Amino acid sequence: MAMSQEQYMRRHFFITAAPLFLVLFIDSMGLGLVFPVLNELVINPNTNFISATVSANMRNIIYGVTIGLYMFCWFFGAAFLGDLSDQIGRKKSLMICLLGAFLGYLFSAFSVIFNSFTLLLIGRIIAGFTAGSQSIAQAAIVDISTSEHKARNLGLILFVISLGFIFGPLAGGILSDKDLLASFSYATPFYFAAAISLLNAILLQFLFKETFTHTEKLRIKLSHAIEIFISAFTNEKVRELSIILLVMIFGWSGFYSFISMFLLRVYHFSALQTGFYMGLMGVGFGIGTGFLVDPCTRYFTLKACVIGGSLIAGVCTLLTLLAPNTLFLWIIIVPLAAAIAIAYSTILTQFSNQVDEDSQGWVMGITGAIMAFAFGVNGVLVGALADLDTRIPLIIAFAGMTLAGVLMKLIFKGNHDKKN
Numbered sequence: 001m002a003m004s005q006e007q008y009m010r011r012h013f014f015i016t017a018a019p020l021f022l023v024l025f026i027d028s029m030g031l032g033l034v035f036p037v038l039n040e041l042v043i044n045p046n047t048n049f050i051s052a053t054v055s056a057n058m059r060n061i062i063y064g065v066t067i068g069l070y071m072f073c074w075f076f077g078a079a080f081l082g083d084l085s086d087q088i089g090r091k092k093s094l095m096i097c098l099l100g101a102f103l104g105y106l107f108s109a110f111s112v113i114f115n116s117f118t119l120l121l122i123g124r125i126i127a128g129f130t131a132g133s134q135s136i137a138q139a140a141i142v143d144i145s146t147s148e149h150k151a152r153n154l155g156l157i158l159f160v161i162s163l164g165f166i167f168g169p170l171a172g173g174i175l176s177d178k179d180l181l182a183s184f185s186y187a188t189p190f191y192f193a194a195a196i197s198l199l200n201a202i203l204l205q206f207l208f209k210e211t212f213t214h215t216e217k218l219r220i221k222l223s224h225a226i227e228i229f230i231s232a233f234t235n236e237k238v239r240e241l242s243i244i245l246l247v248m249i250f251g252w253s254g255f256y257s258f259i260s261m262f263l264l265r266v267y268h269f270s271a272l273q274t275g276f277y278m279g280l281m282g283v284g285f286g287i288g289t290g291f292l293v294d295p296c297t298r299y300f301t302l303k304a305c306v307i308g309g310s311l312i313a314g315v316c317t318l319l320t321l322l323a324p325n326t327l328f329l330w331i332i333i334v335p336l337a338a339a340i341a342i343a344y345s346t347i348l349t350q351f352s353n354q355v356d357e358d359s360q361g362w363v364m365g366i367t368g369a370i371m372a373f374a375f376g377v378n379g380v381l382v383g384a385l386a387d388l389d390t391r392i393p394l395i396i397a398f399a400g401m402t403l404a405g406v407l408m409k410l411i412f413k414g415n416h417d418k419k420n
Helices: 005-043 056-088 090-113 117-129 133-143 147-175 188-207 224-234 239-267 271-299 302-321 326-353 357-385 392-411
Strands: none
Touching: 005 056, 005 090, 005 133, 005 147, 005 188, 056 090, 056 117, 056 224, 056 357, 090 117, 090 133, 090 188, 133 147, 133 357, 147 188, 147 271, 147 326, 224 239, 224 357, 239 271, 239 302, 239 326, 239 357, 239 392, 271 302, 271 326, 302 326, 302 392, 326 357, 326 392
């Protein structure tokens, strides 16, 4: 039977986009993979990576600095590399990201071998600054997407990322467990992440064809990343969306970063229970991005999807705070994650729709920078407030996601808000 035009276009898209999806999976997997290891190296005094004489409070500060430094570098790198991809092309920029990730993870592995916190910081700086592959891959996928399937394809991006976030922490925990294999150590996950980053760079070189052919003279300024971030709130085309996204991600990061603390202190979840809960969150996120975005954008406007997804996620967060029992917690996490996934996917589509083809890397770099900034500020500010009451992070999460939906209704008057 002859292949229809629609089937041919779909097949062509997935063949072309396969290396990009692999970039996204490996990038998100590598990010999630290091967190269990960093927690052991810095927080656990028995590893002797940090002197045993260092107090618990100081360890928390060191851990926060390590994470914050990565997010700070990601903030600059996402904006810079996203815009850079509009100058030198998507493929070259992605190669910079992957080779930077390889070096960053390699330095991190060496830090364990040589028991050097300085090497660890160097590794996190390099990995953070070159962690802009998500925004570049998003721009490349937008390059090859038809307008009616743009929201679906951006949803697939987040679906692949969610798979990486599920697999990454599991791999990090397994590869660092000496009880499973004597040759495993805290350096093994970093070696693994370095190896797959290098492998992905090789695959990208041979399998991926450039999707963006317009190039211009390379411009590099130290203030470039700051200017890109500021432009999010000064450019009339994306200003309202940038405010909404900042509020939304600030709320979501409060939930994502602190739900494990809430479960431990309020419901006394074990590490295994929390791991399964976070995995179920990833499943909900995958359902939202992989299966629900396309039908939602078919029947509702993009603006309605952002409003509905944000408000539902906010209500589910409030219900989590008021949960009558643990069973309710397990049930409510799936619709919560699916709702925020729909809201995030469709607001990214709105960003993309506000600019022309030559600015897709810039606008996706903006979204990555906003996300990094929100997560970084949330980690420091909300982390300090959590000492006052364990429920505060979730209260802030409820307020942020709900307010994002309200702001989308009240202030966004942009163009191209249509059903797909």
